[in-house]
Each structure stands twice: as structure tokens, then as C-alpha cells.
Amino acid sequence: MSRTTRWIEERIPVDPEVLRKPLREPLPVHMKSWIYCLGGTPAMLFCILVATGILLTFYYVPYPTQAYASVSNITFKVRMGWLVRGIHRGASQLMIVSVLLHMIRVFFTRAYRKPRELNWVLGVALFMITLTFAFTGYSLVYDQLSYWATIVGTNMIAVLPVIGKPLLYMLRGGPNVNPNTLSRFYDFHIVVLPAMMALFIVAHLALVRLHSVAPLPDDPRQESYPFFPDHMLREAIIGLLLLIGLLNYVMFFPPTIGALATPGVTPGHIRPEWYFFPTYRWLKMTTMSIGIAGSIVYVTGLFLWPFIDAMLERIAPRRNLWLVVGTGFFLMTIVFMVWEAIVG
């Protein structure tokens, strides 16, 4: 044992074997397929978002009269500001894509079934946090899209039964969208949401480890391989490819900024970012109460899906109702998204 190792061990008396054990976690051999590495992608993107986000806070000013100018300054004047903002924006979009792909993979392999139901619930919570991150993030730019997204998004909350109005006042810092709203959104974006996400990621990973990775249904193979270095290497390759992809994306499509927020004028053909298209289309098609009630039912169904699956299995065993219902909702979401993208 080297002097340095002994020095550290005397001061931090933890058995090194305890630290090494999680690294040696045996993984089922199906995890060697790349689509089973999607779970680590959002975690890596979160790290990229935290790093670039910290840099952005050096220059961003969360006050209505200065927010737009500060984002403009970051984008066009600050050295490498465009690159940092571009990576932050690109990583946030990729984060949503990767969480969605991970959820689709978990759904179709039914990895959420007993005893892993709570990890699905945690995963859906992480997805909701990701969407709230995205929503509060583009609200900070204080261009027209930011302002009207804040108006529409917070008004949707106001319609919620019982908690709607108090929640609206808490988020806006008053009855209307005002300077308090921006500073509150900023606070959520850089403090509350990152803390929640970090906590939920740790809990999500802890549950994965406690239950071990879900076996693939009908896979007869019994072999396993260690998390480190085999699986870690795959995750590192994905991380590297993500960075290369992001850098290239920002080089070819550097970030821009829309027109300054004008409270009295909603621009024609305004619409949110692509990941809110399904909700946006749904709200266009229905009355207010059905629109909000439908959204609540959809989100609740998503959270409770493992329990719904078990219930469907009890009602009609081996009829694969989970596949019919789940695929139906999945296709409906895709149709709404494409419909909104094409028709507008």
C-alpha cells in the first residue's frame, strides 16, 4: 500500500471493496445492445446542461428589462457565448429525445413490472422535471415565444381544480405575468429543478441497482458482464458522440433570438417547441375543461402505467392489452405531434 493510499484510508476509513462493488455489478448480456444504453444518456446530458448552465448564469440577468439584452449579449458578443448557449439549448432538446427513447424502450420491454413499478414512477417524474426545465428555460430568453409561452402555460395551471389559482399566484408572483415571474422561473430553473433532478436521478439509479437490471422477457441467456469497464466504456462512447454531435449542430445551426417580448401583441402563428406539440394540438381540438381534464388523465395514466398494466393483465390474461392500450396512446401522441408540425 502506498503512503498516499494509507494516508487517505486513515482519514476516510471506508473499505475500498465497498466502493468497488457497485462498479463490478453484473449486467445481463442483453445490455450489450446499444438501445439498452439509453438510460445513461440523460444523466450525461444533465451534466453538460449543468456545466453550460453555470457559465450562462455569469452573464444572464433575470429581470424583464435586461433579460433579452443579456441573452443577446451572450449570443452575439460574449466570447464563445454562442457556443455555450447553443450546446445548452441543443443538450436540452437531446435530453427530451433521450428520455423519451429510454421510456419507449422500458415500455416495450415491460421493464416497469413488479417489483420495479416505483422506478417507472420516478422515471416519469424525471420526464416531467425535464419538460418543466425546458419550459422555464425558454421562458428566460424573454422573446415573444418566451412571454406568450409563460402566459399560456401559467394560465393552464390556473384551470387546475382547487390548487390552480394559488399555484398560479405562487408561480407568477402576482395575478399577472410581471417582473417577479421571470425571477421565480429563473430560481426554479437554476436551483429548484436541478436539485430535484439530481435527487431523483440518484433515487432512480439506486433502485436500478437494488433491483438489478430487469431481465429481458423470454431471453434464455444467463450470462452477464461487469458494469466496469465494459458497460462504462459504451456509455463513455455515447457521451463522446453526444458532444461531437452537439458541437457540430451548434457550428452549423448557431443559436439565434426571436423578437423582444411585447406584452400587448401576440404574434401570428405562434406555437411552442416541438415537444409540447401534442398538448398544443389537443388544446386546440377540445373545450377548455376537456382539454385540461384530458391532460391530467394522460399524465396520471403515464405515472400509474405499471399498475394499469397489472390490472389489464388481471382482466384479460395473456391478451396483451398493455400493448394495445400503450401503443394506442403512443401513436395518438405521435399523430398529434406530426399533425401540429405539418398543419400548424
Add this chain to the structure above:
Amino acid sequence: MLEKTDNEVRALSAICTHLGCIIAWQSKTKEFVCPCHGGKYDLNGNVTFGPPPRPLDKLQVKVRDGQVFVVMTSLKEEIV
């Protein structure tokens, strides 16, 4: 939104009663259209199409010495 007839001035709130965007007047179709979720209203503020749950708010108007004053406190607080 102000409308002047022969003997009165009427004011309608331009805030869409669905989720709070500002409506725009379409002279071709003679209707107010919300750019956010496509709600439509007629000249009297009644909903003719889309998701808005109620007509546009009618605002109280006072005319003094030829000047038109709109009482903004008469705006309903449900969607702003």
C-alpha cells in the same frame, strides 16, 4: 378593441378567454382570431369557433369631452 356605432362606443377585451393570448382582427372574414389555439369570435365578442369557454369580456366605457376612457378594472380576472 373599440367599436364605434352611431350613438355609442363599445369596448371588448382583446384577451382571449381560453388561455390569455391577444386576439387579432381579421378584416377579410370580419372576426377576431386568437393566434395561439385558433379560437374565433364575432364582432360582439361571442365565440364562433374553437376552445374559448366564454365570450370576450365587455369593458365599461366612459366618454368625456369627446375622449374615450376604458375602465380596465372591469376586466374579469379569470384569464389574464
